[in-house]
Amino acid sequence: MKVYERLNKYIKENGIKQSYISEKSKIPENTLSMILNGKLRLDADKLQDIITALNIDPNIIIYAPNNSTSEISNTN
Secondary structure, three states: OHHHHHHHHHHHHHHOOOHHHHHHHHOHHHHHHHOOOOOOOOOOHHHHHHHHHHOOOHHHHOOOOOHHHOOOOOOO
């Protein structure tokens, strides 16, 4: 699963609105939508902005196994 797919899955599973992420990350909502749908490449800067907006451990998105992202625990 690609990073944008894991990110999209995490957002959906946790009931987070794209408008919330857009506001917090300063990424326009249409750009965010295109990223989450794989129509626009997710670069490292935007990924960092989204992860910061969500206030989550980046490993949840970057290194998530194929199972549910909401089931991953922090092992650090």
